Amino acid sequence: MKRLDLFISERELPQIVKAIEAAGAPGYSVMKHVTGKGPHGSVSESMDFSGLGANAHVIVFCEPEVLEGLREGLKPLLSYFGGMAYVSEAEPL
Amino acid sequence: MKRLDLFISERELPQIVKAIEAAGAPGYSVMKHVTGKGPHGSVSESMDFSGLGANAHVIVFCEPEVLEGLREGLKPLLSYFGGMAYVSEAEPL
Amino acid sequence: MKRLDLFISERELPQIVKAIEAAGAPGYSVMKHVTGKGPHGSVSESMDFSGLGANAHVIVFCEPEVLEGLREGLKPLLSYFGGMAYVSEAEPL
Amino acid sequence: MDTSLVLQNLLTPPVLFFFLGVLAVLLGSDLEIPAPLPKLFSLYLLLAIGFKGGLELQHSGISGPVLPTIAAAVAMSLLVPLYSFLVLRLKLDSFNAAAIAGTYGSISAVTFITAESFLETQHLHHDGFMVAALALMESPAIIVGLLLVKLAAPQKRPRQEAMRWGAVLHEALLNGSVYLLVGSLLIGFLSAANSPSSVEKMLPFTDKLFYGALSFFLLDMGIVAAQRVRDLKEAGSFLIGFSILMPLFNAGVGALLARGLGLDPGNALLFVVLCASASYIAVPAAMRMTVPEANPSFYISTALGLTFPFNIIVGIPLYMGLVNALIPSAG
Amino acid sequence: MDTSLVLQNLLTPPVLFFFLGVLAVLLGSDLEIPAPLPKLFSLYLLLAIGFKGGLELQHSGISGPVLPTIAAAVAMSLLVPLYSFLVLRLKLDSFNAAAIAGTYGSISAVTFITAESFLETQHLHHDGFMVAALALMESPAIIVGLLLVKLAAPQKRPRQEAMRWGAVLHEALLNGSVYLLVGSLLIGFLSAANSPSSVEKMLPFTDKLFYGALSFFLLDMGIVAAQRVRDLKEAGSFLIGFSILMPLFNAGVGALLARGLGLDPGNALLFVVLCASASYIAVPAAMRMTVPEANPSFYISTALGLTFPFNIIVGIPLYMGLVNALIPSAG
Amino acid sequence: MDTSLVLQNLLTPPVLFFFLGVLAVLLGSDLEIPAPLPKLFSLYLLLAIGFKGGLELQHSGISGPVLPTIAAAVAMSLLVPLYSFLVLRLKLDSFNAAAIAGTYGSISAVTFITAESFLETQHLHHDGFMVAALALMESPAIIVGLLLVKLAAPQKRPRQEAMRWGAVLHEALLNGSVYLLVGSLLIGFLSAANSPSSVEKMLPFTDKLFYGALSFFLLDMGIVAAQRVRDLKEAGSFLIGFSILMPLFNAGVGALLARGLGLDPGNALLFVVLCASASYIAVPAAMRMTVPEANPSFYISTALGLTFPFNIIVGIPLYMGLVNALIPSAG
Numbered sequence A, B, C: 001m002k003r004l005d006l007f008i009s010e011r012e013l014p015q016i017v018k019a020i021e022a023a024g025a026p027g028y029s030v031m032k033h034v035t036g037k038g039p040h041g042s043v044s045e046s047m048d049f050s051g052l053g054a055n056a057h058v059i060v061f062c063e064p065e066v067l068e069g070l071r072e073g074l075k076p077l078l079s080y081f082g083g084m085a086y087v088s089e090a091e092p093l
Numbered sequence D, E, F: 001m002d003t004s005l006v007l008q009n010l011l012t013p014p015v016l017f018f019f020l021g022v023l024a025v026l027l028g029s030d031l032e033i034p035a036p037l038p039k040l041f042s043l044y045l046l047l048a049i050g051f052k053g054g055l056e057l058q059h060s061g062i063s064g065p066v067l068p069t070i071a072a073a074v075a076m077s078l079l080v081p082l083y084s085f086l087v088l089r090l091k092l093d094s095f096n097a098a099a100i101a102g103t104y105g106s107i108s109a110v111t112f113i114t115a116e117s118f119l120e121t122q123h124l125h126h127d128g129f130m131v132a133a134l135a136l137m138e139s140p141a142i143i144v145g146l147l148l149v150k151l152a153a154p155q156k157r158p159r160q161e162a163m164r165w166g167a168v169l170h171e172a173l174l175n176g177s178v179y180l181l182v183g184s185l186l187i188g189f190l191s192a193a194n195s196p197s198s199v200e201k202m203l204p205f206t207d208k209l210f211y212g213a214l215s216f217f218l219l220d221m222g223i224v225a226a227q228r229v230r231d232l233k234e235a236g237s238f239l240i241g242f243s244i245l246m247p248l249f250n251a252g253v254g255a256l257l258a259r260g261l262g263l264d265p266g267n268a269l270l271f272v273v274l275c276a277s278a279s280y281i282a283v284p285a286a287m288r289m290t291v292p293e294a295n296p297s298f299y300i301s302t303a304l305g306l307t308f309p310f311n312i313i314v315g316i317p318l319y320m321g322l323v324n325a326l327i328p329s330a331g
């Protein structure tokens, strides 16, 4: 089984979730209020009051086949809006 | 070393933590306010005001032997209350 | 590629982040409000009002070479202030 | 149905902010009141309503219709789940039927508060002991709901120990919102007797802010209720019908009881609203723990997605009309 | 420049708390107002300012200078982005120029509120319809900003569908903060007409708390604005100059328009402040969605790191001086 | 010990809500006030107490007993840690002894506020300069605590640079809560002199809400304090004894000093409470940074789990009795 870790802006969350569902992932988990730094600069929570928000961390556990679909659906979003994605191995308990 | 990622309802957290401690895990970390989707449907934070809450993400790093005990203690809880658990490999820094 | 998971007190976050940047990591993500238990005892969110805070979960994805620098910079902080760090494997999507 | 009453209720800030929240979801606005801000308002409203009730109870004393009314209220919180269960079993399994039945036996503090505000705009008197009735109707319904599961559900449940009575009673009586409401009631009661000057200093917080905080909270409730409407489709027409007809039936029973108890119109309306409302604070949290077999989207979407808006928008003025018809005003 | 006005503005709690926040960052204090508390204050201020504006609009009616003023305000929110864009294109690409242009066409509700508070300490009258102008200036600027991108940006953008007009209009009109402001305005307007007693009960929340809540929020704004100052260095001297000179220019245009519209000094100051302020609530959130090519640190740090503090601290009294010079007080 | 004073203190909303929180933990209720809501109240109380103190300081001026009292307060915040350290070293290592010593030299703003509220129910006058004393007692104790570590701890600490004096002074003086308190004091002082009308507009927020917000916060403090009681067992009987006896001793010294300073009973009580209280806001956060070798559960559970409840519940009326015995009321 595969584990996908996504870090994106909270603002793009609805579109990312749509893409995950479209790829047929069996589920996903979302943590908001994530801060950090990446190639596009620092992200803090200080603009939260404005609706701009910080980052979200999205985790998807899925079969390798589904990962292919996720890659296809997510890559364009990540390259347009920014954000990072990493894959690792995992097994159900 | 093993890494266990649990996703359960915040409401069941006390019972899950009890089971983790009973299995002799050397420690654990808990993140609340996790939303997501799984076989039992969507979970949002909108009922937070009622004490129902969203999901919690629990992480346990432990030796493989301890994982066996965790499996035994957690499986019945997960199958009764719902929730997901995944295992992967990790090493101390 | 390597994935580093750090669990430290929110109070030490600025120093930890400084060490991560000094080691030349390409980025990092931070989740606050993490509770848990470890060799130094339990950590809850109940002292949050005092500025003491709970734990933070820091994730760094980086090349193995950078991990060496991270180890060097972080180990003294972790042994002085407490906190845990685990390494696993990951690949970009 | 007295449409002028409906209109008078409709065009007040609390109800209008509720609509604004509903509309935000329907139109797809990204307006959001992030957690834990709604919890702040929810805790505040429970604390304030309890405290004010305690003050009034101290002033009015425990006499006249107080004890019979409270007894009748508790009786309704035991009875409503029983007959609701029978109706719900027509279409649902025991777990879901019991969880929803408990929900309708219990009460909605926010509906109660909105009814109080409505009474104030109508210049109708009501008493502090009604808050005691409110506080005492939450727990029995939870217990009956779980009793129904125990009696009617398949004998062998995997984690029977989760149903230990200790745990159930604990959840029913010490549930955070029940506890805060009852505790604040006692604190109001004690403070009013012993330290009137300190009560005076509490009032800007518990009294003056109350209406505005209620309006703000109802904005969020509108958002949450509208998000639940989607679940209603899944729930199907049986549950949709139940969510409207059961409150109406309970209101009717409540109105007759209120008349029998000799309550004046203000207290009678509150009594009817207690009977007609369903819990979406204490009960869902309790059910999730103790009847995990039930589908939360059923008991939450009926109580919060349909019965709550119905009561807030048309129920309260409708019940006022009913009360006015059954109970002649003293004035 | 009337230094006594500047001082009078400076030594009031809202501005002093803003300074306290700025100084916390400069001195390295760990003072922090964690999320989502600033959001609570931000939602509260929008709700309260809208509600109060609605009340006053109901009382004053829609007559006299109301419609011309609102029309002029909307016109400015369309015009300012156009000429700002031309100036910004001198140094920036189309994406960044359009995003910043939209920001300056729109308004800052907190600057407006601080100006209202300033007027009250000056005992100068102002009208509720100015809040309607505030509410109506947010969306057009967002739309013009995005129109500019569409017209001036390289033809082929990777995710053209993100620029569907439906999505853009949706973002402009239903953005959470615009929606709450307009909704609260309507609720104030309707409540004032239909339920004066319920309005009375709202006032302790929407009116009495307002000044203190503004001060608390400005403490956070001071922290956030000061954190943005670092980004300004990256933005360079062109943008730094723009963040001061453009508001001054817009204020000049606004003051002349206000005179032409025959506004009295209080309303004139508010009109000028609307023209001179830049949005850091609704617009950045919209731009992030629809012009992700633009660098957020540019449009946020100019509007929030420089224009906002400038307006709060010296802009408001400066514009008051300008208004006093151009418009003779009726008194 | 004047039991009627104890009872009068006990049956006020702040103390009763504190009890309600304690009881919630003891009974196992799931009542919870989630982060960051307690931080909202904590920030609010610091802001309001500072602002009110500044106003009063402006009105009373800096004369008479003001400077001697403040000097005595600062002296106590230096002295208490010194003799506390000697006592604590009997059983604890230097790190833990120094951290706890610093905690007891510093103050608890919430205890101070509760004492102020108690004085108001007793109709006893007190002055704004006592808030200045409060504000100035936090930092010196932090510095002495760290000085003790430096002098008495094993020479070689792994990260000696963490103890650079710059960092320590920074933490002591610019710690968020000290900074907000002192800043609000200055803002109150400046506003009162320059803009009385703006002060008027702050009062509903800083004054009227104060008592209710304190009660709400104490509900959470009750929960947190009771959760700490478990840690007390680990701390052992020596620390339990210390947490009660040291405040009593400090109160005695404080009462004699207050008499020597010629303070009237109201100010004397506040002075005693400053001496007798221990910090669980600024100091633990500072100690965690600069003496990580010390066990936080020791310095938090003594100050928050025992000394704080003791002072809130019996300490304040007890100290009032002491003050009444030592200082004859002017009336």
Ligand SMILES: Nc1ncnc2c1ncn2[C@@H]1O[C@H](COP(=O)(O)O)[C@@H](O)[C@H]1O
Pocket (backbone or CB within 6 Å): A007, A008, A009, A034, A035, A036, A037, A038, A039, A040, A041, A042, A043, A055, A081, A082, A083, A084, C025, C026, C027, C028, C029, C030, C059, C060, C061, C062
């Ligand atoms: N190397 C990394 N390790 C962990 N998180 C990262 C890393 N790079 C980027 N991120 C996260 O991804 C977010 C989006 O990155 P970006 O928009 O590409 O700068 C950042 O704000 C971080 O939260």
Ligand SMILES: Nc1ncnc2c1ncn2[C@@H]1O[C@H](COP(=O)(O)O)[C@@H](O)[C@H]1O
Pocket (backbone or CB within 6 Å): A025, A026, A027, A028, A029, A030, A059, A060, A061, A062, B007, B008, B009, B034, B035, B036, B037, B038, B039, B040, B041, B042, B043, B055, B081, B082, B083, B084
């Ligand atoms: N495939 C998945 N990937 C990531 N998280 C998941 C997945 N499936 C379930 N979850 C999380 O586990 C929670 C509980 O799942 P469940 O109750 O089994 O529907 C969900 O609400 C998600 O937060």
Ligand SMILES: Nc1ncnc2c1ncn2[C@@H]1O[C@H](COP(=O)(O)O)[C@@H](O)[C@H]1O
Pocket (backbone or CB within 6 Å): B025, B026, B027, B028, B029, B030, B059, B060, B061, B062, C007, C008, C034, C035, C036, C037, C038, C039, C040, C041, C042, C043, C055, C081, C082, C083, C084
């Ligand atoms: N075995 C573990 N698994 C997951 N998290 C852990 C583990 N051990 C420690 N932690 C986390 O690391 C934090 C710091 O640990 P400590 O070394 O006790 O200061 C704890 O509070 C937990 O959040």
Ligand code: NA
Pocket (backbone or CB within 6 Å): D080, D103, D104, D105, D106, D107, D274, D275, D276, D277, D278
């Ligand atoms: Na009911």
Ligand code: NA
Pocket (backbone or CB within 6 Å): E080, E103, E104, E105, E106, E107, E274, E275, E276, E277, E278
């Ligand atoms: Na503008």
Ligand code: NA
Pocket (backbone or CB within 6 Å): F080, F104, F105, F106, F107, F274, F275, F276, F277, F278
């Ligand atoms: Na002290």
